[in-house]
Amino acid sequence: MGGMTETEYLVEMRGITKRFPNVVANKNASFTLRKGEVHALLGENGAGKSTLMNVLYGIYRPDAGEIRVYGKRVEIRGPKDALKLGIGMVHQQFKLIPVHTVAENVILGLKEMGFVLDGRKINQRLGEVISRYGWKISPDARVWQLSAGEKQQVELLKALFRNVKILILDEPTSVLTPQETVVLFQTLRTMASQGIGIVLITHKLEEVFSVSDRVTVMRGGETVATKHVRDTNIEELVELMIGRPLLKIAPARQLSREKAVLRVSDLVVLNDKGLEAVRNVSFQLFGGEILGIAGVSGNGQQELLEAIAGLRKPVSGKIFLDGVDITDKHPWEIISAGVSYIPAEALRYSAAEMTVAENLVLKAYRNPEFSKKILINWKNVAKKSMDLVQSFRIVTPSINNKVGNLSGGNVQRLVLARELGTYPKLRVVLAAYPTRGLDIASTEAIHQEFIKKSEQGVSILLVSEELEELVALCDRIMVMHRGEVVGVLERGMYDIEEIGLMMTGVKKMEAKA
């Protein structure tokens, strides 16, 4: 941690307040960044982390408060001003042009390159930086060919080429595999050792401990504490974040594995491009079991769930529910049989211009509870919606608000409420990344809900990239890579390292060796 001095502040933000219509995103928030440190900005969704950093990057203008950069009071009117001050930001959604090369993306908008571009010189300079950080990208590669982790490296290259002294990363690991995360953290440490101050926006605690020097915790728009990482621990940070200690997750349990609720055999499914996304997958899901599917997203998990839900026609293979063949059945019959599906992209499967209540009964409107013959009983729908909004803590002005006006986390909670709360006889829950984008408190609530459902005999097929989540919840974990099942692990034999390797396609035996 070279170059770290106690007195040298790159950034001081004091008393920052930012109001939006109906909500105060930052209340008297303060934040400091030192030269050469990695500073985690930790908090739940909606705690105001991104808002505070967007103020620093000039995207928002604060309603009150002052910002000092290198000790001088500044007014940052936009990202242009921020870049002039040496402040760079890597957003969750990469701002790259896919059809251009790495080099072209990096130099885009750089003035000092001159009007005529010297390709060789640029590539040479890029090559130096790339090798200094131990990356493997080529300056001539097209961005669309790169993995998420490599695209992120291009974003970092852009920042380095602009001589950024203050670098903000917004939830950078959310798109990365565990291996890519390790590489990113090494990169961040190298950058910090060269004097760059790094802000790491995150809601993951392990990131605080594996890479950061200091941590500032935000809750409800306020900065509640700033600590040296060496002086704190997980329990303290969780309490600061959610304002109370965390509940413990249920321990291992005994399940009878006599009759499979869901049986998939030799399933082959194509993706939208017509390529095999699921290859000869077979497995059984037992009553009350939580079966995890680990894998980097895009390895056939989504196509598998869509095939089971009846939304994608398998090329070959069979799917049985309680012994009945449901392959090629209409989605409605599969829903009626008690199979719910929590899709990865909540909004893609929502009617955005329709109300919260209407979206909550998107599948249940045919239940006798909500419709008599052809008439929908909107009174009962409203009553049920009110219950669900409360129990799943969906934040909305009313049940008649349009879903498109809700925040992402609330749309996600709405989907969960519908899929877990409106089936008369729920048998199987197909869940794709159900807690993606949710904060700790909501994630915890969803986990508790899953455990409660499984105790009631509901089987859950849980697709996730969060290995901690899978390890904590699942009775078995099945690892998928390129559409194939690499292996299945039993509870009690989980090894995160091993699962991470299997996710890259290394077979179980080889991983052990």
Next chain:
Amino acid sequence: MLSLKLERRGEVSRKFSAAVSGFFLLAGLFFASIIFELLGVSAVETFSRVVSVFTSQSSLMQAILRGLPIGFAALGLCLAFKMNFWNIGAEGQMYMGMTAATGVVLLHAYYGYIPDFLVFPAMVAAGFLAGGLYCTLPAFLKVKFGVNEILPTLMLNYIAMHFVNFLITGPWRDPRGFGFPLSIIFPPYARMETFLGHANFIGLPAAITAAALIFGLLQKTSIGFEMRVLGQNFEAARYAGVKIGRTLLTGSMVAGGLAGIGGLVIVSGMLGRLRPGAPAGYGYTAIIIAFLAFLNPWLAVPAAIFFGGLLVAGDVIQATLNLPFAAVQIFQSTIFLMIIVGEFFKRYKIRVVR
């Protein structure tokens, strides 16, 4: 640097919405008056004549009668567009409704199978069925082969038009009509005005009832719910287990059927016979009316009557002030354009940013 930035508004209140519409309606009148002044006629004079259409009883009845066929077709389009079924074929569906209704009259006149009092109900049923089936054809193509409905619905308009031309110049031509391409004049029991003295007296209540039924269908029934979900997001509808083929075919049947009823009003309420080119573009106008009504069935009929009034006003201005027809069209489109601009400002606001 000053620049303009568009910002989406959240949900807006009804009051605000009405105020914006009113403002832009006035703006439309203002621009129209500039055009009138440039043409050398007094804007005040012109507007007083437009207003008089809505205040004098006889011309108001005219306005309603002209608005009714548009209103029925627009009601159907409200439903179709809510389903995201881009039916450009209301014109053709009106033609088919007219044809079927006329067919019933001719059958009865030549063969007389059914008692007179059943002729009109049979015309209504035939008009609805013909328009509806004509609209399910492109819907079927969409369901079965994934054909986008816009071109088929549009092209079926021309087929319907030429079909009517064929009938009217051939088998259905009035033998005593001196060779003019017209059908026989409908007997009284096949005409809407016979029942209560004026076509409006059954047409208007029927249109309002139809609006109520469409509203009820969309808001209160499960199939209407399915139609709205389908219109919102195809993926979501599939995901929710909606039987998409059945929903689309039902919806297009009702939508086309209402356009067919519009066609029936034209032959039975306005013209009293079938004649070429009779829908006069009402099926296309209905598209605009459906959008002016924000696809809200309750607003479709009033909007259509308002437009009917503008049509009558156009005739009046043309005749009394000696204005060219083009000027009347400019007047009508200016008003509509400004109302549509108003819609934009209900959704977005413009902010000046430094």
